[in-house]
Amino acid sequence: MRLAPVVLCLGVLFAAPLVEAATTTYSVRNRRIEPNQPLAVALQEAGLPPEQVSVVISALEGVFDFRKSRVGDQFRLVLREGELDFFDYRQSAVDEWQVRRDGDRFVGSKRSIEVEKQVAVVSLEVSSSLYEAALAAGEDPLIGMVLADVFAWDIDFYRDVRRGDRARAVVEKFLSKGRFLRYGEVLAASYQGESVGQKRVFRYELPDGKPSFFQEDGASARKAFLKSPLKYAHVTSTFGSRFHPVLQYVKAHNGVDYAASVGTPVWAVADGTVTLAANTGAGGNTVCLRHSNGFETCYLHLSRFGQGVRAGARVSQKQVIALSGNTGRSTGPHLHYALKRNGHYVNPLNQNFPRTEPLPKSLLADFRAKVAPLAQQLDAVSVAQASAGD
Structure with missing residues (x-):
């Protein structure tokens, strides 16, 4: 038999009644935003009454x-006794909004998330592709895109990458509670490749506040033309199937064919003016650009044009002007890229474009002082790797 507890007060015994704690019922509903579904509609379809949707x-x-x-955005509803108690909306690890009950009203806010910036050294060794090399090193594959952007003037990451190539970067990493969020600026990078040799660049902020990349002697890393017309995307396949050997040619049809899946970003290899953005029949959707010094480039078989890309428009180097496709007389998804100089076709693969202006001599001392520790960090990775191989 269960006895009721007693309370002693002023020498008198009182029997304390047994009170069962009231239970509160909570329910949690997790959902995602579906195509063509505004947030209000998503809330209604999650079962939230119309008056609470308005709240x-x-x-x-x-x-x-x-x-x-x-x-794909995620949201969560927490209901207490069938009434809204809490709403949470999440787009990414650092983009989250909340609606909380505050007395008789509800207050919305963006959640404050602490983000930490670290500077780290990333080292990759290619065995099949840059994408796989990043995964093997425990890095986010986006590092491949970051490096491709830095070396875009010297390395064609669709054609030049070989087994055994090595890449290193001193790069900013942003983390939240120890979890990786994204890469920041590349401060220094090196690439040792079978087909491209040794490349080494450093980020330096000019007096006007604009950053740029320079080689160790102060020469600019930038050139008037990029090495490739394709903005590097996630190339996941191996060397054998990554680039079709039959399509890897320069022939009488006056251009280079890149095997690329439909939707791969195509960027302008140099600043220029759009002279053509239309379907040309055999060439499918085509964009042609006029550049300085008598150069012209054309990009064929595109799936669609970039925003604002039309005849007469100005475009900048590295601007995405289209997406690759399979339009026109095409036997498979690819990009046909052609280069003219003074009206005559030339081989895009053997052009040696000059670099832009080097650092002024007045800035060299400051530049060398700032890049010296970055160079040491790159070299330290090399020493570590050499020791590991002994």
């Missing part, structure tokens, strides 16, 4: 831009 939307006004709601 959430009102609380987020001025806090969250509903136009930036994307397919």
Whole structure:
């Protein structure tokens, strides 16, 4: 038999009644934004009553831009006794919004997330592709895109990468609670490749505040033309199937064919003016650009044109002007790239474009002082690797 507890007060015994604690019922609903589904509709379809949907939307006004709601965004509803208690909306590890109950009203806010910046050395050794090399090193494959952007004037990451190539970078990493979020600026990088030799560049901020990349002697890393018309994307396949050997040619058809899946970003190899952006029949969707010094480039078989790309428009080097495709007389998805000089076709693969202006002599001392520790960090990786191989 269970006895009721007693409370002694002023020498008198009182029997304390047995009180069962009231239970509160909570329910949690996790959902994602579906195609063509505004947030209000998503909340209704998650079972939230219309008046409470209005509460959430009102609380987020001025806090969250509903136009930036994307397919796949996650949200969570916490209901207490069937009534809204908490709403959480997440786009990424650092982009999260909340609606919380505050008395009789609800308050919306963007969650404050602490982000830490570290400077780290990343070392990659290619066995099949740059993408796989990043995974093997425990890095996010996006490092491949970061390095490709830095070396875009000297290395064609669709054609020049070979087994055994090595890449190193001193790069910023942003983390939240120890979890990697994204890469920041590349401060220094080196690439040792069978087909391209040794490349080594350093980031340096010019007096006007604009950063640029320079070689160790102060020569610019930039050239008037990029090495490749394809912005490096996630190339995951191995050497054998990554680039079709039959399509890897320069022939009488006056150009180079790159095997690339439909939708691969195509960027302008140099600053220029669009002279053509239209379907040309056999060439499919085509963009042609006029550059300085009598050069012209054309990009064929595109799936679609970039935003604002039309005849007469100005484009900048590295601007995405189109997406690769399989339009026109094409036997498979690829990009046909052609280069003319003074009206005559030339081989894009054997051009040696000059570099842009080097650092002024007045800045060399400051440049060398700032890149010296970065060079030591790159070299330290080399020493570590050499020791590991002994």
